[in-house]
Structure formats: structure tokens, C-alpha cells
Amino acid sequence: MKNKLTIYILIAMVLGIITGYIVHENAAPETISGFSKNIKLLGTIFIRLVKTIIAPLVFSTLVVGIAKLGDLKTVGRVGGKAMLWFVTASLVSLLVGMVLVNYFQPGSYIDLSQADNAGLKDLMGKTSEFSLQKFIEHVVPSSIFEAMATNEILQIVVFSILFGVAAANLGPYSKPVINALDVVAHIILKIVGYVMNFAPFGVFGTLAAVVADKGLSIFSFYFIYFGYFVLGIAVLWVLLCTVGYIILGKRMKGLLKAIANPLLVAFSTTSSEAVFPKLTEELERFGCKKSIVSFILPLGYSFNLDGSMMYMTFASLAIAQAYGIHMPIGEQITMLLVLMLTSKGIAGVPRASLIIVLATCAMFKIPPEGVALILPIDHFCDMFRTGTNVLGNALATTVVSKWEGELQEEGAVELQS
Structure with a gap:
């Protein structure tokens, strides 16, 4: 069924793009608007179904995982190894974005007339969420029930x-x-199987809506910018997979195969949250110890967003280039460190990467309205950075399991209890 679901999702992606393109080319503007709004509901239903089970799954699996890890010393050791990976991976991701944007100068190709000012207004209202006070409130709960109700991971x-x-x-x-x-955790993982059957419909609705609204012609304006970004993602994948192969050996190939389905869903829906439950299940089946998966994966969703980190430096500096603003290397490194801090704990915030870019631009005297320049192509960029986030977290969890000597042979257990 797993392979069939992957095939169905791929078919849904193709059909969604074709359907959206036909509507975009042949329908009146008001018809396109209505179609996009309604067809997108399929993706909304799927993501909301998954979000329903994230909070109880994180709580139940993380508590059980820590309890089974044993004493506080073990928790600290495993957590320390995870944070070492997270910080290193984040810095490398930010540096990849910075080096590529300085070398290829993608911002100089951006057409200033293509700004999405309507989309910018929506983002502008959310930047206040990232003040120091809001950051603390985002991390420290005042009520566990409120945190669960709002999916504050x-x-x-x-x-x-x-x-x-x-x-x-x-x-x-x-x-x-x-x-x-x-x-409770096992019951929720069973529900995951039911919910995932709806994934192809969610994928179809999401892609049909965005293509109907924007059309494929968007690539003609942003082909170079998008192309260099995808190159950056490819470089990041090569680095991550190379390090993974050094640590995991031949099992790296097996890991990529195991997470192929969650990667595809994350890529096509632009939601890493949508695959959190399924990723948990696949990593356990791959051989990672359940207690480590339960501990590391939720942390990774808050602290280890490799694709998003790379995009933040790439987009921020590209906007500066579009406006002809020269930033010395020292200032760029300062920006990198600021992004390193401000980007933590944003996994549950819609379009979080762009909100961080917006706030960062304002901080470094780059016209924040420049974010409107990259909004039209952002959905397609989000597909790649979301998939990369999932790869990074799967790799981090597996590597920490290996470091702890707790990575079992694939197929040794169906699902650990």
C-alpha cells in the first residue's frame, strides 16, 4: 500500500498541475479566484486532519520516550548530541545560502515590476510575532491545553x-x-494510516489552486532566481547525504527509501507538519529506537529546519541585490547569526521563513517591501525547502540513534513497543 500511495500522490501532483493550468488559461479571473479558493479546501482538509493528531502524538511519544531513556543524564546526553547536530546543520545551511547568493547574484535578475504587494500586507501583520517577548512566549507555555489547541510544538x-x-x-x-x-501513541499512529489515504486529494487540491491562480508563466520571470535556489537545495542535499553516508554507511540509501513517502507529501503540500506522524512511524520501522525518535524528532521540528535556514539567507541577500544594496561580508555574517537565533521555534507558523526574512530585512535596512518581489514564486520554493527540512530531521534522528548504538537493522522489528 505504501508504494501504491506514493504512485497515487505522484499522479495527483501531475493532475493538479494540469488542471490548474487549464483553468488558468481558459477561465475568467473571477472563475479562477473561485476555483482556487474551493479546490484548495482539499489540501486544507488534509493538513487539518494531520494537525489534529500532532499535539497528542508529540506529547505521548515524547513523554514515553524520555521515560524509557531512563535518567536525566541519558536525556542530557542524547539531547546534547541532537543540539550539536542541529546547530552545525543550521550554520552550514545558512552558509550555503550566503555563498551561493554572493557568487551567482540572483537578486540582480528579479523583475521589480512583479511584486505581490497584496500578499506582503498579510505578512507584514505577522512580523510582530518575532519580538524577544513573543519569542519567549513562543517557547515557554502558559497552559499545556492552550499549546495543544494551537499546535505550538x-x-x-x-x-x-x-x-x-x-x-x-x-x-x-x-x-x-x-x-x-x-x-495512546500507537492508536494515533494507527489513525495516521487512515489520514494518509486522503493525501493524494490534498496534493491535487493544493497544486491545482496555486497553478490556477499564478499560472506556469511565473517561471519566465523568476527562472534564474528559482534555478539558483534549487541549485542551493541540491548542494545542501549532497552535503547532508554525504555526511549521512559517512556515518550510516550503506544504510543511508535505505533511509532515503524509507522516508520517500513522507518526503513526497511534504514536498507537494509544503507542510512538514503534515508528515510528522508518518515520519515518526517510518523512522521506527527503519530501526531507530522509539524513545530516541520520540525525543529528537519534535526537537528537530523546532530547531533543525535546514531548507528554511538556507532560504532565509538566500532570499534576504537576493532582495538586497535587487535593490542594489551592497552588504559587506561582516554584515552578512551578522545577519546569519541573527537568523540562527530568530528562526528557532517557527515550525508551526504559516510561511514562517518569509516572516523571518521580512523582519530581518527591516533590521538590516533592506526595504522590507522587497519580500513582495519573491512572493509570487514562494510556493514553489517552499516545496523544496519543506522537503529538505524533512530530510534533515530524519537524518538527525537516525544519526543520533547510531551514535547512541541504538540503530537496529531494518526489518528487525515492525514497530517497536
């Missing part, structure tokens, strides 16, 4: 770590609660 992670550590320290007394949460 980082807040859920913070509470779950506290809960899991406390449960581990209570020993056998907390075992009934841990066992109950373990059952």
Missing part, C-alpha cells in the same frame, strides 16, 4: 520534557501512566 516539547523527566524519576510508580500514553 515547541511549547508542547518543553512541557513534555518536564513531564517525562518527572515520570522517569518517580520510577515504577509512574509506570501505569507511561503504559497508557504508549497505547
Whole structure:
């Protein structure tokens, strides 16, 4: 069924693009607007179904994972290895974007007349979310129920770590609660299978809507910008896969095969959240220890967004180039470090990468309205950066499992309990 689902998703992608193109070329503007709005509901339904199960899945699996890891020392060791990977991968991703944008100068090819000013207004209203106060509020929960209701993954992670550590320290007394949460996690993973059957419809609706609205002609204006960005993503993939092969050996190929389905869904829906439950399941089946997957993967969704990080430096500097603004290397490195800090904990925020770029441009005296220049092509860029985020988190989880000596042979267990 897994291979059939992948085929269905690929067919849905092609049909979505063809349908959207036909509508864009033949329908009146008001008809296109109505079609895009309605067909996009298929993608909205799919993503909302997945989001429904993310909060209980993160909480149950993370608490069980920490409790099974044992003492606080083990939690600290595994967490330390994960953060080492996250910080290194983030810096490399930011540097790849910075080097490529300086070498190829993609911003100089951007057509200033193609700005999407309507889309910019929507983003401008969200930049206040990234003040220092809002950042702290984004990390530290005031209510676990509010955090779950709004899918604030980082807040859920913070509470779950506290809960899991406390449960581990209570020993056998907390075992009934841990066992109950373990059952909850397995039930939710079962629901994942049901929800994923709707994925092809979600993919079809999402792509049909954006192509109907924008048309394929968008690539004629942004071909060079988009092409250099995809080149950057390719470079990042080569680096990640090379490091993965050095650490995992021949199993790197098996990992790519195992996560192919989640990668495809993330790519086509531009939502890494949409594949969180399925990715959890596939990594466990691949041989990663359940407790490590439950601990590392939610952290990765907040701290390890490799594709988004690369795009942030790429887009910010490209906008500066479009306006003819020269930024010395020292200033660019300062921007890189700022992005390193401000980008954490944004996984659940729609179009988070662009919001961060908008805030960063304002901070470095780059016209923030320049974000409107890259908005028309952003959906297609988002497909690639979202897929890269999923690869980075799958690789981080698998590598930490390997470092801990807890990576079992693929097929040794169907799903660990």
C-alpha cells in the first residue's frame, strides 16, 4: 500500500498541475479566484486532519520516550548530541545560502515590476510575532491545553520534557501512566494510516489552486532566481547525504527509501507538519529506537529546519541585490547569526521563513517591501525547502540513534513497543 500511495500522490501532483493550468488559461479571473479558493479546501482538509493528531502524538511519544531513556543524564546526553547536530546543520545551511547568493547574484535578475504587494500586507501583520517577548512566549507555555489547541510544538516539547523527566524519576510508580500514553501513541499512529489515504486529494487540491491562480508563466520571470535556489537545495542535499553516508554507511540509501513517502507529501503540500506522524512511524520501522525518535524528532521540528535556514539567507541577500544594496561580508555574517537565533521555534507558523526574512530585512535596512518581489514564486520554493527540512530531521534522528548504538537493522522489528 505504501508504494501504491506514493504512485497515487505522484499522479495527483501531475493532475493538479494540469488542471490548474487549464483553468488558468481558459477561465475568467473571477472563475479562477473561485476555483482556487474551493479546490484548495482539499489540501486544507488534509493538513487539518494531520494537525489534529500532532499535539497528542508529540506529547505521548515524547513523554514515553524520555521515560524509557531512563535518567536525566541519558536525556542530557542524547539531547546534547541532537543540539550539536542541529546547530552545525543550521550554520552550514545558512552558509550555503550566503555563498551561493554572493557568487551567482540572483537578486540582480528579479523583475521589480512583479511584486505581490497584496500578499506582503498579510505578512507584514505577522512580523510582530518575532519580538524577544513573543519569542519567549513562543517557547515557554502558559497552559499545556492552550499549546495543544494551537499546535505550538515547541511549547508542547518543553512541557513534555518536564513531564517525562518527572515520570522517569518517580520510577515504577509512574509506570501505569507511561503504559497508557504508549497505547495512546500507537492508536494515533494507527489513525495516521487512515489520514494518509486522503493525501493524494490534498496534493491535487493544493497544486491545482496555486497553478490556477499564478499560472506556469511565473517561471519566465523568476527562472534564474528559482534555478539558483534549487541549485542551493541540491548542494545542501549532497552535503547532508554525504555526511549521512559517512556515518550510516550503506544504510543511508535505505533511509532515503524509507522516508520517500513522507518526503513526497511534504514536498507537494509544503507542510512538514503534515508528515510528522508518518515520519515518526517510518523512522521506527527503519530501526531507530522509539524513545530516541520520540525525543529528537519534535526537537528537530523546532530547531533543525535546514531548507528554511538556507532560504532565509538566500532570499534576504537576493532582495538586497535587487535593490542594489551592497552588504559587506561582516554584515552578512551578522545577519546569519541573527537568523540562527530568530528562526528557532517557527515550525508551526504559516510561511514562517518569509516572516523571518521580512523582519530581518527591516533590521538590516533592506526595504522590507522587497519580500513582495519573491512572493509570487514562494510556493514553489517552499516545496523544496519543506522537503529538505524533512530530510534533515530524519537524518538527525537516525544519526543520533547510531551514535547512541541504538540503530537496529531494518526489518528487525515492525514497530517497536
